[in-house]
Amino acid sequence: MNTQKPITKVAIVGGGSSGWMAAAMVSRFLGPQLDITLIESSAIGTVGVGEATIPPIRTFNNVLGIDENEFLRRTGGTIKLGIEFENWGRQGDRYMHAFGDIGRNLGFTGFHHYWLRGQQSGEAHNYWDFSLNYRAAKNHRFQPLETIPNTPLCGLVHAYHFDAGLYAQLLREYSEARGVKRIDGTIQQVHQHPDTGEVTELTLADGQQLDAELFIDCSGFRGLLIKETLKVEFDDWSHWLPCNRALAVPSETAAQTTPYTRAIAHEGGWQWRIPLQHRNGNGLVYCSDFLSDDQASTRLLDNLDTPALGEPRPISFTTGRRRQQWHKNVIALGLSSGFLEPLESTSLHLVQSGIVRLIKHFPHRGLQSAVIDEYNRQSQDEFEKIRDFIILHYHLNQKHDSPFWRACRESDKPDSLLRRIELFRTSGLVFREQDELFSETAWQQVFIGQGLIPEDYHPLANELPGAQLTEFFRNLNTTFERTVDQLSDHDAYLQQHAKATL
Ligand SMILES: Cc1cc2nc3c(=O)[nH]c(=O)nc-3n(C[C@H](O)[C@H](O)[C@H](O)COP(=O)(O)OP(=O)(O)OC[C@H]3O[C@@H](n4cnc5c(N)ncnc54)[C@H](O)[C@@H]3O)c2cc1C
Structure with missing residues (x-):
């Protein structure tokens, strides 16, 4: 045509x-x-x-020439440094898909290979200790920081809630x-x-x-x-991603606005919590085969951090x-x-x-x-x-007592995803394909956060002598710790630069 x-x-x-x-x-x-x-x-x-958004939204606003603080003021916006996943691998687990880098790659070798070597040789650290975004998020800190001064490390990478x-x-x-x-x-x-x-x-x-x-x-x-x-x-694609309903309800604003989204798994799906300056956005995503609308409503309302500001609104989707x-x-x-x-x-x-x-x-x-x-x-x-990345969260669960999670784990998966999982499981390798949205670091965080620790790592990670590996981890740790200590409190930052004018 x-x-x-x-x-x-x-x-x-x-x-x-x-x-x-x-x-x-x-x-x-x-x-x-x-x-x-x-x-x-x-x-x-x-x-x-x-x-809730991801970092490229900043480019969208920048290209339009919309000033960041003006945007936050006008939309009641807050800063988002990542998404914390609670109860996804196993009940009680918690990890973050933090934006930005983790650690520092050396030459061709990704940082996670050094971390994996460390795990095996007794240099065990929490993977997220090497994420500036994670540390800042959990300490409720934020201020614009493109790079960490006097280091080759990148600074904070942020998106927004609005x-x-x-x-x-x-x-x-x-x-x-x-x-x-x-x-x-x-x-x-x-x-x-x-x-x-x-x-x-x-x-x-x-x-x-x-x-x-x-x-x-x-x-x-x-x-x-x-x-x-x-x-x-x-x-x-509902055979791969079976959730088909959501309930959304705003609630009162919390005493402290967290600079990250929360995604909390439950028996038939998950719940989101998005902090804005003037209210919290909440919702429950669920599969109607495993949770009735009434059960979903009760679960949502019983698990709000602050009082609801209305009745839950249902949304159906495929x-x-x-x-x-x-x-x-x-x-x-x-x-x-x-x-x-x-x-x-x-x-x-x-x-x-x-x-x-x-x-x-x-x-x-x-x-x-x-x-x-x-x-x-x-x-x-x-x-x-993007579909494959989302399915990964559901697939990598070890919740054996839940019919919903068992079905998510055991159902067929796209070959493209199975290939990636197998590659990471056997070798620790993960590659970002051309023009792909999610980075290698994003994939690693979900793999590791949900308990898939590779059987091997790249042998180039062995070239660093043991003492230098210890020093490498220690320097990174100190750098991130000091940097976070110097950042503003997230709420104080908003109050000073971008207080909502609603
Ligand atoms: C439960 C849930 C949670 C979500 N959370 C997120 C999130 O956190 N982050 C994110 O990025 N995205 C999220 N999304 C997706 C996001 O909400 C949508 O991508 C976004 O709102 C865009 O919606 P839309 O503009 O396409 O449709 P809509 O908001 O539905 O707008 C449709 C428009 O079409 C108009 N219209 C329809 N029919 C007619 C007609 N006959 N004549 C004239 N006008 C008509 C309507 O009036 C309306 O203006 C979520 C979606 C759901 C369902």
Whole structure:
């Protein structure tokens, strides 16, 4: 399908996080060449969750020119240095997927090989003692720190927790200032070209008509254009990731806001806790085959750190992805493009990378099959790698008394994941594949944190004489300890630089 018609008019369907993120980025980069309209329905509303992020969100905001402190003030935001996983390997276990590096690689040899050697030779240290992010998170410390002065070590790597509705509001102001038009109305009819099947026009409940050449479907789980109109099929991954429900409830803010997300496993799924400046975000993700809605609600409300500020709100979902995320003249972003549960806070990142990919592949001179195919290939690859990383958390559990966790451990896994597990188990090797989101350090933390200690390590780690290995660990330990001691308290930092103005 190749057309020579230049694209000048774009309609964004939906004003949740994905719609406004798309509007902001597309108007920032392509604004002068395009006529952009966003349609959202206040009658339908948004999914209203999506408050924990990963570090690339900083690039997104930086590229838009949004000042970090202003952003935190406007969204009630806090700093996120990692995700703490509680009860995932075994009941009572605790580890963190801390952002940033752990330790220091020497030459070609990753730090974890030295750590593994240390474990075997009596130099046993907690792996996370060598993570600056972990130490800062657990000590409630934060301040911007790109590198540790006078060392080759990188500093803190952070993301944010924020109020999704307030972020969308901020991006709306940004986009409208760059010419994006907004319509509040409900789309009732979608018109297609009789020959090509491309979407041509939308009719709203009040009779308004909107035509465009390119449509960005940000309409949420409903997938108004990609699913309901173009009937693009969905690859259902619920046999690998069986959780299919969530309950979300805000609660009062805690006395101290932790600079990390908590993901606490329970008998039929897990619970999140996301601290904001003005409230906590909480939710329970579960599989309805193993936990009833009533049980889930009780579990959630009984396990809040602070009093609830309302009733739990149910959300149903199916894990998987749209087979083509770009079909004809429709590109799906956000929940309409697929869904991976929020265990590693990846959904907004997928929106972000989808938008960047769209800008790179933008069909200025018309639609080209080769361009669409490449966009879809990259999107699929990205989804699959993140999927494997999330499945790993469920698979590597040793909880033998729970039917849910037993099923998660024993069910089939994608070959791509099994290969990685076997490689790490036998050799300690792990590699980041091209353009993959999660780093080698991220994979190692989940492997080690959930009890998969490799049988071997790289022999190059033996080249360091024993005394130097001891010295190496001691120096790193001292450096991280001293650095953390000098950092600001997280709450004090927010109070001074980014106190919420809500
Ligand atoms: C339980 C849960 C927890 C999550 N937690 C995280 C997290 O911690 N981190 C993270 O990155 N992501 C998270 N996500 C994902 C995140 O919430 C979404 O990726 C994000 O909110 C984007 O949603 P959206 O904009 O695609 O859809 P929505 O927010 O549902 O927005 C859809 C928009 O389409 C509009 N619309 C729909 N139909 C019509 C119509 N007929 N006419 C006009 N407008 C219409 C709606 O009004 C709305 O504006 C979570 C998701 C779930 C379900």
